[in-house]
Amino acid sequence: xxxxxxxxxxxxxxxxxxxxxxxxxxxxxxxxxxxxxxxxxxxxxxxxxxxxxxxxxxxxxxxxxxxxxxxxxxxxxxxxxxxxxxxxxxxxxxxxxxxxxxxxxxxxxxxxxxxxxxxxxxxxxxxxxxxxxxxxxxxxxxxxxxxxxxxxxxxxxxxxxxxxxxxxxxxxxxxxxxxxxxxxxxxxxxxxxxxxxxxxxxxxxxxxxxxxxxxxxxxxxxxxxxxxxxxxxxxxxxxxxxxxxxxxxx
Numbered sequence: 362x363x364x365x366x367x368x369x370x371x372x373x374x375x376x377x378x379x380x381x382x383x384x385x386x387x388x389x390x391x392x393x394x395x396x397x398x399x400x401x402x403x404x405x406x407x408x409x410x411x412x413x414x415x416x417x418x419x420x421x422x423x424x425x426x427x428x429x430x431x432x433x434x435x436x437x438x439x440x441x442x443x444x445x446x447x448x449x450x451x452x453x454x455x456x457x458x459x460x461x462x463x464x465x466x467x468x469x470x471x472x473x474x475x476x477x478x479x480x481x482x483x484x485x486x487x488x489x490x491x492x493x494x495x496x497x498x499x500x501x502x503x504x505x506x507x508x509x510x511x512x513x514x515x516x517x518x519x520x521x522x523x524x525x526x527x528x529x530x531x532x533x534x535x536x537x538x539x540x541x542x543x544x545x546x547x548x549x550x551x552x553x554x555x556x557x558x559x560x561x562x563x564x565x566x567x568x569x570x571x572x573x574x575x576x577x578x579x580x581x582x583x584x585x586x587x588x589x590x591x592x593x594x595x596x597x598x599x600x601x602x603x604x605x606x607x608x609x610x611x
Contacts, residue, residue, distance in 0.1 A: 362459045364390040366433035367441060370425045371395070374443035375402040377529060382410045384446035384527075385439070388455045395429040403443075423508045426501045437462065438496045440510070444529045445471070451524025455493065464518045466494035466510070472525040475587050476533060483581035483591045484574070490526065491519065506547045534590060541598040549605035558610065559603035567603060572596035 367389040371378060378394070385392065392412040396403060397419035407414045415432055419425055430438055439455065441447075447455070451469055458467060470487035473480045480486060491510045503509035512519065531537040575581045576592040584591065 363437050363462050364435045365437050365439060365455075365459055366391040366393065366435040367439045368426075368429040368433050369394045369441050369443055370397070370422075370429055371399060371403050371407075371443045372397045372419065373399045373401045373403060375399075375406060376532070377444040378403055379406050379410065380446050380529070381441060381443050382407070382412060384452070385441070387452055388439070388447070388459070391434040393429065393432045393434075395425060395432060397425065421505045423501045423503060423505055426508055430496050430501075433496065436496050437494070439493045441492065441526070442528075446527045446529070448472075448525045448527055451522060451526065454522040454524050458493070458522070462495075464520045465498045466491050466512055466517075466519045468519060468521040469493065470521075470525050471528050473528040473530045475531055475537075475591055478584070478587040480584050480587065480591060482579055482583050483576070483588050483595070484579040485591065488528075489521065492526070493522070504548070504551050506544050534594075537590075537594050541594060541601065545598055545602040545605055548602050549609060552602075552606050553609040557606065559606045561607075564600065564603040564607060568596040568600040571599045 365388060367385050369378075369381060369392070371394055382392065392410075394407050394412050394414050396407075396414060396416050398416055404414055413432070417425065417428055426440060429440070454469075468489045468491050471490050473485050473488070491512075494510065494512070499510055499512040501508050502511045531540070572592050572595070575595055576589065581588040581592040
């Protein structure tokens, strides 16, 4: 059976980290938590769970996750966020893969819990993620804060697993707005560095298109009031990103 390392990055995750660590006990042969100097009980909780706890300055989501991989004992790695956990079906799928590793990487669906409700539409599900891989065959890339694991050219054989990553995203709507403000700051600065621009028309029309796509065409209305809130705030995030980008040029 192939030994598996699980890597997790944290910052002030006392609400979530115990659930995440408990969910991987059956499948992990090595667990490393890379923390960017939390000020809550994250470290204390991790130590009670017996995992390796490493503190490392945060330079960006992509940079931190690539650093975390270098701390894994084994080349085969499962990467999770602290607010994620494995459901029972996904645990069994991963145990089977450990017995017979056929591909370089494995995708898994992510199901998000929003303020106590599971979101099955709004463009939020199935939200397939490449999270289980031979770390010698790829690296984290993308644009912060939207990191994405990329397999190297010539080593792209992948498959999908049954089961879900359970993502406990936001406990309150206020949490969602705070995250939107934080992420749009990062995105606007990244796009500014790349020389991208946003016209006034794009600034106002893109949020409308975003809401229509997620709420109507991606069936967000089937998620009830939570679906409406998700789609509304997602559209607002689109507007805010372009507004901040325009302000940077000013």
